[in-house]
Amino acid sequence: xxxxxxxxxxxxxxxxxxxxxxxxxxxxxxxxxxxxxxxxxxxxxxxxxxxxxxxxxxxxxxxxxxxxxxxxxxxxxxxxxxxxxxxxxxxxxxxxxxxxxxxxxxxxxxxxxxxxxxxxxxxxxxxxxxxxxxxxxxxxxxxxxxxxxxxxxxxxxxxxxxxxxx
Numbered sequence: 429x430x431x432x433x434x435x436x437x438x439x440x441x442x443x444x445x446x447x448x449x450x451x452x453x454x455x456x457x458x459x460x461x462x463x464x465x466x467x468x469x470x471x472x473x474x475x476x477x478x479x480x481x482x483x484x485x486x487x488x489x490x491x492x493x494x495x496x497x498x499x500x501x502x503x504x505x506x507x508x509x510x511x512x513x514x515x516x517x518x519x520x521x522x523x524x525x526x527x528x529x530x531x532x533x534x535x536x537x538x539x540x541x542x543x544x545x546x547x548x549x550x551x552x553x554x555x556x557x558x559x560x561x562x563x564x565x566x567x568x569x570x571x572x573x574x575x576x577x578x579x580x581x582x583x584x585x586x587x588x589x590x591x592x593x594x
Contacts, residue, residue: 450583454590496520 440446500520506513512521530536540548560573568574 450585451590451593453583454585454587457585458587458590 440449500507500513500522504522507522510521511523512519537549540546555573560568561575565575
């Protein structure tokens with residue numbers, strides 16, 4: 429396959445052409461927003477119909493689960509030797525479940541700190557890049573970081589003007 433040369437000349441030659449491109453981008457954005465809104469409406473409709481179709485099944489499943497639980501509780505004496513009863517289509521049983529219940533998180537957290545039980549406190553650590561921007565370069569280099577500046581291109585669409593034209 430032969431190589432193709434790409435021209436180094438810009439595709440746009442005048443500011444009017446740039447302005448036309450901005451208008452086209454705005455119109456495309458508007459069409460995309462309409463498509464996304466239509467998509468979201470369809471998704472919402474599918475979710476609603478799925479929820480309506482699933483509700484009777486979920487209610488039936490919940491009723492069956494409650495019936496199994498009631499039967500197992502009524503026959504709890506059979507679970508003294510074995511915690512689980514295997515059946516053809518599954519198994520039922522009882523397990524000891526232990527969980528910590530906290531009434532007031534702030535009070536419990538402060539009490540853990542006061543008792544120096546820091547191993548019971550989760551702390552998420554991460555670099556604060558905004559604060560690091562204010563550090564001297566020597567300090568940034570010492571901690572293995574650097575500043576990167578770039579001249580980023582951007583554009584802004586005047587949506588009101590496009591709406592008036594459309």
